[in-house]
Amino acid sequence: MNGVHDMGGMHGMGPVEYESDEPVFHAGWEARVYALVRATGALGKWNIDAGRHSRELIPAAEYLRMSYYEKWFAGLLDLLLKSGLATRAEIAQSQPAPGSHKAVPPLTVEKARTPIGVAGSKREKGAAARFHVGQQVRARNINSTGHTRLPRYARGKVGVIDRDHGVHVFPDTNAHFLGEKPQHVYSVRFPARELWGEQASPRDSVHIDLWDDYLESA
Amino acid sequence: MSGHDHEHQAVPSDLALRVKALESLLVQKGLVDPAALDALIDTYEHKIGPRNGARVVARAWVDPAYRQRLLTDATSALAELGYLGAQGENMVVLENTPQVHNLVVCTLCSCYPWPVLGLPPVWYKSAPYRSRAVIDPRGVLREFGLELPEDVEVRVWDSTAELRYLILPERPAGTEKLSEDELAALVTRDAMVGVARVGASEVTA
Numbered sequence: 034m035n036g037v038h039d040m041g042g043m044h045g046m047g048p049v050e051y052e053s054d055e056p057v058f059h060a061g062w063e064a065r066v067y068a069l070v071r072a073t074g075a076l077g078k079w080n081i082d083a084g085r086h087s088r089e090l091i092p093a094a095e096y097l098r099m100s101y102y103e104k105w106f107a108g109l110l111d112l113l114l115k116s117g118l119a120t121r122a123e124i125a126q127s128q129p130a131p132g133s134h135k136a137v138p139p140l141t142v143e144k145a146r147t148p149i150g151v152a153g154s155k156r157e158k159g160a161a162a163r164f165h166v167g168q169q170v171r172a173r174n175i176n177s178t179g180h181t182r183l184p185r186y187a188r189g190k191v192g193v194i195d196r197d198h199g200v201h202v203f204p205d206t207n208a209h210f211l212g213e214k215p216q217h218v219y220s221v222r223f224p225a226r227e228l229w230g231e232q233a234s235p236r237d238s239v240h241i242d243l244w245d246d247y248l249e250s251a
Numbered sequence: 252m253s254g255h256d257h258e259h260q261a262v263p264s265d266l267a268l269r270v271k272a273l274e275s276l277l278v279q280k281g282l283v284d285p286a287a288l289d290a291l292i293d294t295y296e297h298k299i300g301p302r303n304g305a306r307v308v309a310r311a312w313v314d315p316a317y318r319q320r321l322l323t324d325a326t327s328a329l330a331e332l333g334y335l336g337a338q339g340e341n342m343v344v345l346e347n348t349p350q351v352h353n354l355v356v357c358t359l360c361s362c363y364p365w366p367v368l369g370l371p372p373v374w375y376k377s378a379p380y381r382s383r384a385v386i387d388p389r390g391v392l393r394e395f396g397l398e399l400p401e402d403v404e405v406r407v408w409d410s411t412a413e414l415r416y417l418i419l420p421e422r423p424a425g426t427e428k429l430s431e432d433e434l435a436a437l438v439t440r441d442a443m444v445g446v447a448r449v450g451a452s453e454v455t456a
Contacts, residue, residue, distance in 0.1 A: 041358030041409065042386040046378040049394055055372050057296045062267040065274055067295070067370070068288035071337075076282065081413075085360055101361070101376050106270060118282060127272035128279070135281030145290035153340030154413035182411045184358055186385065198341065198414055218412045225405075229386050237405040239385050242412035 034178050035185060037093040042186040042229070063102040070109050075140040078116040081154070082208035086180040087111040159200035159215030163245050168194045170221060171251035172243060180208035183247045191251045192223035195240060203244055216245040300369035303334050304417055305438035307344075307367060309431045312422045321419065322346060329367065339366035339415055345408065346419045347445065352403050353418050354392070354445035356384035357410040364415035368440055375444065385409060395446040418445040 040046070058064040074084060087108035088096075096104065113119040123130055164170055172187040182204050196219065203214035220240050225233035277283045307329060311318035320328040325342040329335065342364060345353040357363065358381050363371035374380050383391050388405045392398070399405065408416045420442040426434060441447035 039359055040378055040382040041356075043378075043382040046382045049374050049379045049383070049391060050377065051374050051395070052372070057300070057370055058292075059373075060267065062270040064292045064296070065270050065288065068291040069270075069274060069277065069283060071291050072283045072287055073277065088360070097378065101373065103266065106266070106273075110273070119276060119280070123276055123280075124273060127276045129276065133280065137282065139282055139284045140287045141284065142286045142290045145287040146294060155341055182359060184409065184411060186358075196343075198412070201341075201413055218414070220408075220414070222406075233386075234389065234401070234405065236402070237388065237407070239407045239409060241409045242414050244412070 034089060034180070035176060036089045037096050038089045039185050041184045058102075066102045066106045066109070070105050072140040072145070073109065073113070073118070075144070076118070076137050078118055078137075079112050080202075080207055080210075082180055082202070082204040083210070084108065084112065085204075086208040087115075089180065154202040156200045156202060156213065156215040159217070160245060162197060162217040164194050164197075164217070164219060164248060164250070166194050166197055169251045170194060170219075170248040172221070172241075172247055173249055175247065177205060179205065181205050183243065184241065186228060187221075187223065187241050187243070190223055190227050192221040192227065192241075194219045195222040196220040198242065201244070203246065205244075205246070214246075218242055218244050219248070221248070295365075295370050299336075299366060301367075301438075301440035301443065302435070303332075303369075304364075304367035304440070304443045305435040307332060307334065307417070308419055308438045308443065309435035311344075311419055312426075312434055313431050318419070325417070334366040336366045338362070339364050341414050342367075342417060343408075343414050344417045344419050345406075345445075347421050347448075349421070350402075350404060351406060352392075352399055352445065353406045353408060353416075354384060354388050355408050355410065355416045355418065356381060358382070358385055359409075359411060362410035362415065364417050367417050368443060372440070392446060395441065397447055418443050420447075420449045423449050 088104045090111065091104055091107050110124065114121065120130060169191060171191050172183060174188045175183060198218040198220060200215045201218045203216055206212050206214045221243050223239050223241065225237035225239060226235060228239060278285055311321050317328065321344045325344040329342055347353055361371055361376040363375060385407050388407050389399060410416060437449050439447060442449045
């Protein structure tokens with residue numbers, strides 16, 4: 034979707050604000066939100082792409098106003114409701130509905146402490162690669178109303194395949210539970226001037242990781 | 252760039268209460284174990300952070316064979332040191348040189364290599380950095396205090412997929428006699444994102 038989260042190249046967001054000796058979390062509730070998102074994610078009712086999309090669906094003005102973990106909290110509520118893990122009434126009252134059953138075992142302390150065992154997005158098999166390293170490609174002009182990882186600033190632009198990262202889950206379908214549609218992801222090198230015109234340095238470039246379906250030969 | 256107080260803490264006063272209420276509900280429903288939440292928080296507050304990445308960089312600086320493995324198969328090379336896990340399943344390490352400066356961003360959200368750098372700082376997740384790093388990397392770097400000569404090539408890496416990027420900064424001159432641990436102490440998070448260099452001025456030995 035052409036949401037406000039797709040920020041590459043926008044002006045007017047102000048200077049980068051830097052905090053020295055920044056803590057990992059700025060408040061206790063931020064830490065709890067982070068952990069709740071991780072722990073409920075481990076229940077397997079949604080995937081990382083659906084998680085990202087839940088935050089993209091926050092209305093634009095709200096998205097810009099909210100702090101980072103506020104967005105995570107809003108996204109989590111959306112995921113809980115859509116997955117059926119909780120109802121609006123339960124959330125409003127902080128009480129399980131009478132007779133609601135405990136269907137899934139929660140993430141254990143042991144698993145929370147073990148970083149290994151995460152599935153990741155890479156797959157052994159998928160669609161054959163349509164492009165190869167060194168090939169010139171154009172990012173397609175696709176304006177999906179759902180989840181996509183093809184940023185607007187790349188659409189219609191020509192670049193060169195720099196690396197083939199192998200086969201990965203396709204977020205555009207996976208976010209909507211329409212299947213993993215595994216396919217190749219490439220690092221595509223776009224000259225800065227192709228993206229931004231003459232004002233950019235002739236030496237510089239932006240590398241964007243793009244799925245096979247986002248590309249056409251050029 | 253300024254170090255003034257953050258406005259992002261000015262959240263609605265009931266937010267902490269709403270989060271607490273949600274946690275209580277999910278615990279009652281058996282969907283989360285509060286001890287597992289504590290363990291997750293403890294892990295990212297105390298165990299996983301940029302010191303991991305600094306150890307990787309120092310190892311690469313003293314061990315050419317490790318450096319080579321890191322640049323050709325980063326995920327396996329990082330696994331050698333035990334740095335695996337969520338948001339580090341598919342790693343790429345990029346080397347900064349006097350001719351090429353690499354910089355990492357996630358314009359669409361906040362993708363960041365957790366096992367080696369921990370959770371990202373607020374500025375990395377902020378609209379100013381996400382919007383400007385791709386269109387004006389040299390201007391952003393200037394705000395971080397890094398002025399790059401015109402003849403240095405800037406490569407920006409937008410983390411749009413599940414690849415996660417770690418920058419291997421240049422080893423500063425005058426550090427030949429430092430031990431691996433002393434070298435690791437010089438390496439900053441910012442240098443491993445590519446918004447800073449490891450400065451010779453930081454060398455004290």
